[in-house]
Amino acid sequence: MVIRPLKITLGVLLGLFYAAPVYAYLDPGTGSIILQSMLAGIAAMAALGGMFWQRVKAFFSSLFPSKKLSDPNSEPHIDE
Amino acid sequence: MEAASTVSGSFRDPSGRVYVNDRHVYRSVMPRAVDEFEFVRSTGLLDKLIERGHVISESIVDPGVLGNSGEGACYVLEHPRLPFISYPYEWPFPALKAAALLQLDVHLEALEHGVTLSDASAYNIQFRGPRPVFIDSLSFRRYRDGEFWIGHRQFCEQFVNPLLLRSLSGVPHNSWYRGALEGISAQELRPLLRWSQKLSWNVLMHVVMQARFQTQVSARSDAELRIKNRKLSLIAFQQMLRGLRRWISKLKPANTGKTVWAGYAGDNSYRSEEARSKQKFITEFTRTLRPSMLWDIGCNSGDYSKTALDAGAKFVVGFDFDQGALDLAFSRAVEEKLNFLPLFLDAANQSPSQGWAQSERMGLMKRADAEGVLALALVHHLVIGKNIPLHEVVDWLVGMAPEGVIEFVQKSDPMVQTLLRLREDIFDDYCEESFVQSLERKADIVRSVTISSSKRRLFWYRRRLSNTFPTT
Numbered sequence: 001m002v003i004r005p006l007k008i009t010l011g012v013l014l015g016l017f018y019a020a021p022v023y024a025y026l027d028p029g030t031g032s033i034i035l036q037s038m039l040a041g042i043a044a045m046a047a048l049g050g051m052f053w054q055r056v057k058a059f060f061s062s063l064f065p066s067k068k069l070s071d072p073n074s075e076p077h078i079d080e
Numbered sequence: 081m082e083a084a085s086t087v088s089g090s091f092r093d094p095s096g097r098v099y100v101n102d103r104h105v106y107r108s109v110m111p112r113a114v115d116e117f118e119f120v121r122s123t124g125l126l127d128k129l130i131e132r133g134h135v136i137s138e139s140i141v142d143p144g145v146l147g148n149s150g151e152g153a154c155y156v157l158e159h160p161r162l163p164f165i166s167y168p169y170e171w172p173f174p175a176l177k178a179a180a181l182l183q184l185d186v187h188l189e190a191l192e193h194g195v196t197l198s199d200a201s202a203y204n205i206q207f208r209g210p211r212p213v214f215i216d217s218l219s220f221r222r223y224r225d226g227e228f229w230i231g232h233r234q235f236c237e238q239f240v241n242p243l244l245l246r247s248l249s250g251v252p253h254n255s256w257y258r259g260a261l262e263g264i265s266a267q268e269l270r271p272l273l274r275w276s277q278k279l280s281w282n283v284l285m286h287v288v289m290q291a292r293f294q295t296q297v298s299a300r301s302d303a304e305l306r307i308k309n310r311k312l313s314l315i316a317f318q319q320m321l322r323g324l325r326r327w328i329s330k331l332k333p334a335n336t337g338k339t340v341w342a343g344y345a346g347d348n349s350y351r352s353e354e355a356r357s358k359q360k361f362i363t364e365f366t367r368t369l370r371p372s373m374l375w376d377i378g379c380n381s382g383d384y385s386k387t388a389l390d391a392g393a394k395f396v397v398g399f400d401f402d403q404g405a406l407d408l409a410f411s412r413a414v415e416e417k418l419n420f421l422p423l424f425l426d427a428a429n430q431s432p433s434q435g436w437a438q439s440e441r442m443g444l445m446k447r448a449d450a451e452g453v454l455a456l457a458l459v460h461h462l463v464i465g466k467n468i469p470l471h472e473v474v475d476w477l478v479g480m481a482p483e484g485v486i487e488f489v490q491k492s493d494p495m496v497q498t499l500l501r502l503r504e505d506i507f508d509d510y511c512e513e514s515f516v517q518s519l520e521r522k523a524d525i526v527r528s529v530t531i532s533s534s535k536r537r538l539f540w541y542r543r544r545l546s547n548t549f550p551t552t
Contacts, residue, residue: 031266031294032233035285036312036320043316 084146088439089203095218096153099146105161106146107138107218108153116221117155125193126217134186135214136160136206157217163373163395167441168202168238169257170423170431172406173246173333174414175212176253179205180239182212184325191318196223200231202238202263203441207421209395210413226311229320236286237263240324243331244269244287248277250334252403254424261435266291282327333407357531358487359387361538362454365485366391371451375399375480377427378458382409385420388454397450399425427458428466445480453477453484456538460489463510464499470510474518482543483526488515493534512537 084106090098095113099106109117120126129135138157143150150156168176179202187197197219204216229235241264242253249272256264270278270291278288312320362384366374372394376385379398388396398420400406409422425431425444433443455477462468477486489496491510516539519525523541530537 029230029233030297031290031292032236033228034293035290036228036232037310038289039285039320040310040312040316043313043319047315 084149086149088437089435089441091436091440093198093216093218099149100161103161105159106141106150107157107159108143108146108150109155109157109218110152111154113218114154117218119222120195120220123193123195125190125195125220129186129189129214133211133213134182134189135217136162138217159215159217162206162208162213162215164207164397164421165442165447166207166397166421166423167431168242168263169254169261170425171207171254172403172410172422172424173243173252174407174410175207175210175421175423176202176239176243177328177331178210178414179207179212180235180243180328181325182214183235183239184321184328186214188318188321188325190220191223191314191321194223195220196227196229197221197231200235200238209417209419209421210410223314226313228312229317232320233266233290234263235324236290237265239263240286240328241266241269243328244283245272246333246403247331248273248283248334252424258431258434261441265294267294282323286324333403354532354536355383357529358384358456358538361527361529361531361540362387362485363391365483365540366393366452369452369483371481371483373397373450374452374454375448375450376454376456377425377477377480378456378461379409379422379454380405382412382418382420382422384454384456385409385422386412386416386418388452389418389420393452394419396420398422399427401426427462428468448480450481451483453481455484456487457489457495457536459486459515460493460496460499460510464496464507467506470514471518471521474515475522478519478522478541478543484541486519486539486541487531488512488537488539490535493536515539 084099084101084104087098087100087105090096094110095116096108096110099108126135126138130137136159138159141156141158143153143156145158146153146156168179171179182205183200183202187200190196198221199219201216201219204214204219205212206215207213242257245251245253245256245264253264266287270287273283273287278284366388370392371388374385374388374393374396376382376388376396376398379385379396379400380402382398385396385398396419398409400409400422401424403424406422406424409420412418413420413422430444431441433439433441433446435441459470459473459477462473463470474486477484490512491497491500491505491507512535516525519539519541523543526540526542528537528539
C-alpha cells in the first residue's frame with residue numbers, strides 16, 4: 001500500500017519530462033484529474049509518513065515510559 | 081405580472097432552466113435532477129448557506145407560474161431578482177478574488193454535508209453591493225466517496241489564472257477574459273510566468289503541472305489508464321480546497337506603480353470647494369429622484385457614488401477603466417459596507433452581447449435599467465480623448481437613464497488642455513452651447529450650476545418620454 005501512491009507519483013513526475021504535445025481539443029479536463037491523482041498520492045504519503053512518525057514516537061515512548069503511562073490509576077488500555 | 085421569459089445563458093445544464101419576469105427569477109428542476117435536488121435539500125446545507133448570505137434564497141412555487149414553459153418540471157424555484165447582473169470580465173481584481181473565496185467556502189461547507197458542486201463557473205456568482213452570492217442552486221449534488229473535483233480545471237481557468245495574471249504579471253484579467261469567456265487556461269498562462277514564479281508550490285501544481293499533464297494527454301488514453309481506479313479521498317479534496325483558499329486570500333495585484341486615476345481624488349484640477357458644490361448638487365438630485373438603481377459612469381474611487389448612497393440611492397453600480405481606482409472603490413465599498421459595486425468599463429468599448437449565439441452574456445446596454453445616471457468629468461474624455469462626437473456621447477448618456485447629472489468641462493479647463501496638449505484641436509463644436517443643444521434635443525434641463533472657477537458646469541437632465549434607448 002505504501003508503494004502504490006509512491007509509484008504513481010514518481011511515474012507522474014517522470015512523465016513530466018517525457019511528454020509529447022497533442023491536440024488541445026481532446027478531453028480538456030484530464031490534466032486536472034492527473035494532477036489531483038498526484039495530489040491524492042502526496043496526501044496519502046503524508047498520511048503514511050504521519051503514521052510512521054507516530055510509530056517512531058510510540059517506540060521511543062515505550063523505551064522511556066513516562067510517569068503517566070505507568071500510573072496505576074490511569075484508564076486501562078485495551079488493544080483493538 | 082409580466083410573463084416569465086427564458087434566460088438565454090442558462091442552456092448549459094439540462095437539470096433546469098432559468099426564467100425571469102419583472103420581479104422574480106424562476107428555476108425549473110427537471111426529472112433528471114430531482115433525486116439530487118431532494119437529497120441536497122434534505123441535508124440542511126442550503127438553509128445554512130442561505131442564512132449566511134452565501135447562496136441566494138429560494139422557495140418552491142407552483143410550476144404553473146411558468147405557464148407552458150414549466151411543462152415537465154418537477155419543481156419550480158423562485159429566487160429574488162438581483163438588481164444588476166455582472167460578469168467576471170467586468171469585475172475588478174478584489175471582486176474576482178472575493179468570488180473565488182466564496183466559491184471555495186461554499187464547496188467546503190457542502191462537503192461537510194456530503195454534498196459537492198458539479199462545476200466551478202464564475203458566472204454562478206453575482207454581487208449584492210460588494211458581497212458575492214452564489215446563484216446556481218442546481219450545481220449542488222451528492223458527494224460520492226473518492227470522487228475527483230470535477231470543477232478544478234474550471235476553477236483554475238475562471239478564478240485562479242485570471243487572478244495570477246494580475247498578481248504575478250501586473251496585467252488585469254478583464255480584456256483577456258472578455259475575449260475568452262471561459263477564462264484563462266493553464267497552458268496559456270504558463271509561458272507568461274518567470275522561472276522564479278514557477279517555484280511556488282501552488283503555481284507549480286495548479287499551473288505548471290496541470291498544463292504539462294494536459295499537454296501530454298495522448299490519443300491512446302494513456303492518461304485514462306493512469307487515473308483508472310484512482311480516488312481522491314475526502315481529506316485530500318478538502319486539503320486541496322483549503323490550500324487554494326489560503327493561497328488566494330493572500331493574492332494581491334502586483335506593484336505596478338500608481339495607475340492613472342488612483343490618486344485622482346486628491347491630485348487633479350479639482351478644488352475642495354468644487355467637490356463640495358458637486359456633492360451638494362448630487363445630494364439634491366438623489367434626494368429628489370430616490371433611485372433604486374444609479375449608475376456612476378467614471379466613478380473613480382467612488383466619492384460621488386458614496387454621496388448618492390448617503391442621499392438615499394439604494395444601489396450604485398460604478399464604472400471606470402482604471403484598475404487602481406476600481407481596487408480602491410471596491411475596498412471602500414467592503415470597508416464602509418456600501419451598496420456599491422464598482423466595475424471595469426471602457427466607455428468607448430462596452431461589454432457586448434456575446435457567447436453562444438451572441439446571447440449567452442448580455443451587452444451592457446441590455447442590462448441598463450438604471451433610474452439615474454451620474455457622468456462626472458466624463459464627456460471630455462470620450463469626445464476629446466476618443467474622438468466620439470459630442471451629440472453621440474450625450475445621446476448615449478441620456479439613453480441610459482431617465483434622469484441624470486452630466487458634467488460639462490470647458491475647453492479652457494486644465495484637464496482638457498492636457499488632453500489636447502500633444503494633438504491638433506479638431507473639436508470645433510466642443511463647447512457648452514453645443515452640449516446644451518444636444519441635451520435639449522432629448523431631455524429637459526431641470527437645473528444647472530457652475531461649480532468651479534474654470535466654469536465646469538453640472539446639468540441635471542430629465543429625459544422626455546418619447547426618448548428611450550434602443551437596446552440592440
